[in-house]
Amino acid sequence: MAQISPKLARTYFAEIAAGSAVPLDLDxxxxxxxxxxxxxxxxxxxxxxxxxxxxxxxxxxxDIRRAAQAFADSPLDPGNVVEVQLPPRRRYGDKEPEAQGRADWREQIASWMYWHARHTHRRERPFEERDDSWRHIGASGLPGELTWEELLAASVGGRRSIGNTRPLELMTRSDSGLFLPRAYADLLDRWEQVTEELISRARICSRCRAQGPRWGAWRTPSPLGYVTLCPPCSGATFQ
Known part of the structure; x- marks a missing residue:
């Protein structure tokens, strides 16, 4: 197999998927x-x-060429949309350990909006007038007093990607709510599933098959990449 550098992979992907209906962020x-x-x-x-x-x-x-071609060939009907229901804002510590950091595209988009709503709220009010109104969805369908125009303006040039795609560029708003093309929302649902399956497999010790914590706590670098070893197996391997 031909091995290519990350920069060359990004170049090839961008060239092949140039006509993709899904906006890409290939960094x-x-x-x-x-x-x-x-x-x-x-x-x-x-x-x-x-x-x-x-x-x-x-x-x-x-692998790069196959993935890029799949994006180039994927149809996307901008008229067939589905409403995006934003979850309420939750503090990171309020979640169960296993739920923290799970792939959740709706929550990710909501977190961007809550962050901008909080920033706007604090920028436009003196300290003594600040409250928690930015935490709640307003009449516009967005948190606090955030407007759709402000959100889009703040997102230009920013790193607002999920699965290396840019959802805000496909999102539309009306008086009834926020919408994404149905095919793209389905794609993001599959992104969640694929990501969680990868994490689940990477948690398994390669020797004893015990399941470790999330986010690579048992993962250690090796000459061929990362390997997953629980502490006892890691100690035995070192000895």
Whole structure:
């Protein structure tokens, strides 16, 4: 198999998927932010494995081309939409340990909106007049006094991607709520499933098959990438 660098992978992907109806943010191919968690980059609902080759991280060129072509060939009807129900804001510590950080695209979009609503609230009011009104969905369908125009303006140039795609560029708003193309919402649902399946597999000790905690606590680097070993198996391997 032909191994290519992350930068070349991003170039190939952008060229092949140039006509994709889904707006892409392909910096994740270079950043590889989830190496420790599960060793893949997830583009939409496609998991592309990262390989360690001669001490450098690479991709199989065939994987990149297949994934890019899938985006180029995927239809998207902008007129067939589904309403996006934003979950209420929850504090990070309010979640169960297993639920913290789970792949949830609706909650991710909501968190962006709550953050901008809080920022707008604090920017436009003196300290003594600040309250928790930004935590609640207002008449506009957005948190607090945040407007749709303010949200879009604040998101320009920012890193607002899920599964290396940009949902806010496809989202529309009307008096009745927020909407995304149905096919794209289905894609994000599959992104959740694929991501959680990768994390579940990466939690399993490669020797004794015990299940570890989330987010790569048992994952250690090796010459061929990351391996998952529980503390006893890791100690035995070291000895």
């Amino acid at each position: 994740g191919l270079v950043n590889m932010a989830c190496l420790r968690e599960h060793g893949h980059v997830v583009l939409g609902d496609i998991a592309v494995r990262c390989h360690k080759f001669r001490s450098k991280w690479t991709y199989d060129e065939r």
